[in-house]
Amino acid sequence: GAVVSQHPSRVICKSGTSVKIECRSLDFQATTMFWYRQFPKQSLMLMATSNEGSKATYEQGVEKDKFLINHASLTLSTLTVTSAHPEDSSFYICSARAPTSGGGTQYFGPGTRLTVL
């Protein structure tokens, strides 16, 4: 099956710093990637939809200036958490939509655990 990677898997940073998370589709090209956030014992909440070569579409309540998304190529999308604060600590997961074979299955990365001190 299709493989999606994320880097780093864990990151600890100080309050006020910025953190960049990478999401890569390893064996397929993804015109659309998605970024989710998951708090402990809760389900995934979509943050934004990232389309290659265009601006991301953010869900209601997600600050676009705080969570910067770049999708510069068909295999890479990045999420930058700017001026991170402890309340941004969460599990961030990306997914990539495979080509239409299979009906548009989304494949998920392994996630990045962000801890802001």
Next chain:
Amino acid sequence: KQEVTQIPAALSVPEGENLVLNCSFTDSAIYNLQWFRQDPGKGLTSLLLIQSSQREQTSGRLNASLDKSSGRSTLYIAASQPGDSATYLCAPPQGAQKLVFGQGTRLTINP
């Protein structure tokens, strides 16, 4: 707006039992539905994608059914094993691309 409910929230059974996990959704105008498993602290693994034109989809010991008209999907796990312990999530789409997740069913299979 799509809303998803999964029942039960948690399930603990002995090894070998056959299980049914339930998912209900409010917007039946969907073109497919995915089932995923999530292990603690990990990402999601896609288990099955069932198209709206299908009523069932099978992969090994897993069988997913979809009844669009009633807004329901079920995941059937046959002959459960301890390795099946995980949280199972169903995700119908909202619109063309977005997936909406339920809270999941946390499954524990006891040896």
